[in-house]
Amino acid sequence: MTCSSIPDATPAPVAGVIAEDFAGMKSQAFGLARRAGLDPVLCPVRVRPGWRHLPASWWPMPLRAIRPLQVPSACMGASGLMISIGGTGGAVGAALRARGGRVVQIQNPRMDLRKFDLVIANRHDEISGPNVLLSRTALHGVSPACLAQARQVWAPRLAHLPRPLVSVLVGGGNGRFRLGAAEARTLATQLGRMIDRDGVGMAVTPSRRTSAEVREILSRHLTPKGAWVWDMEGDNPYLGLLACADAIVVTADSVSMISEAVATEAPVMVAALPGRSRRIGLFMQDLSQAGRIRMFGGRMCDWRVAPLDDTQGIAQEMRHRLNLK
Numbered sequence: 001m002t003c004s005s006i007p008d009a010t011p012a013p014v015a016g017v018i019a020e021d022f023a024g025m026k027s028q029a030f031g032l033a034r035r036a037g038l039d040p041v042l043c044p045v046r047v048r049p050g051w052r053h054l055p056a057s058w059w060p061m062p063l064r065a066i067r068p069l070q071v072p073s074a075c076m077g078a079s080g081l082m083i084s085i086g087g088t089g090g091a092v093g094a095a096l097r098a099r100g101g102r103v104v105q106i107q108n109p110r111m112d113l114r115k116f117d118l119v120i121a122n123r124h125d126e127i128s129g130p131n132v133l134l135s136r137t138a139l140h141g142v143s144p145a146c147l148a149q150a151r152q153v154w155a156p157r158l159a160h161l162p163r164p165l166v167s168v169l170v171g172g173g174n175g176r177f178r179l180g181a182a183e184a185r186t187l188a189t190q191l192g193r194m195i196d197r198d199g200v201g202m203a204v205t206p207s208r209r210t211s212a213e214v215r216e217i218l219s220r221h222l223t224p225k226g227a228w229v230w231d232m233e234g235d236n237p238y239l240g241l242l243a244c245a246d247a248i249v250v251t252a253d254s255v256s257m258i259s260e261a262v263a264t265e266a267p268v269m270v271a272a273l274p275g276r277s278r279r280i281g282l283f284m285q286d287l288s289q290a291g292r293i294r295m296f297g298g299r300m301c302d303w304r305v306a307p308l309d310d311t312q313g314i315a316q317e318m319r320h321r322l323n324l325k
Contacts, residue, residue, distance in 0.1 A: 012038055016081070016083070017085070018096065018103075025089070031139050032315055035141065036324065038081065043071045056091035057111040087107075104116065107125070120134075123282070139311045151240070154241070164201070166248070168241075169241070169254075169257045169261060171210065172253065174209070190271070195226065206229075242263075247302060248264065249271055255280060258283075267305050270284060291303070
């Protein structure tokens, strides 16, 4: 399920999104654009064979390292806008700006920040500059209106589960954290203990990165206890689980999922995984100090929270700095 914007009589200005076709990158760039009142159009970056072996910031001529890029004419020039994201997108975005375009970069591009009109990064990226805006969380499109829309659809579908309802967001292993069979069994045991001892209802959604083995372990352990575990068929329940949750458990591997979880009104518990990341550690330290997350210990925790979402403020400041009409 995705959030749909409310139709407007006046078409929104188009913003070209310069990014590789990855869900996490698109969700950040599209979320920023839409919350700034822009209509995002993906201009997918496809790297030519051989160039992936060299960091994008080292490419001497980035536009020759990729397949021809289709950018709407409305996005080009001093009156248009392009949003690049990541190292590869940033290299291409900087090259397009050198040709006269206006470019906003999301994430640390790992190159001279002056090559962009604006750079939007997380605090844990540890960069600064006169054209840098910093956010505590990853950018996203999970606005209050989006959650309200999802709640209308999913509240009836989840009504059979006991309350309080705990929504569980499961990621996957990556270069920093491990989530395999052993970790899945540990998580399933903790979640099952929460159901048994605290009497909660539970809805679990894996992600694209969750392995089939991990999904099977979670389903086998939790379904007999009354939990609903998405089988990856039919409508994606992710936004519905965010919208309907009384509490959320999310695995520690994903800054994006944690950022979207803390944008809700539910307390958020982070399930630790083996591994380490300085950046994600700083990110979670920031949210912990704000009282927005706690580490998951296998029991229901409930404390008073308020939604934490920097995306709308960043979008408004971007409009102001770039004088977007």
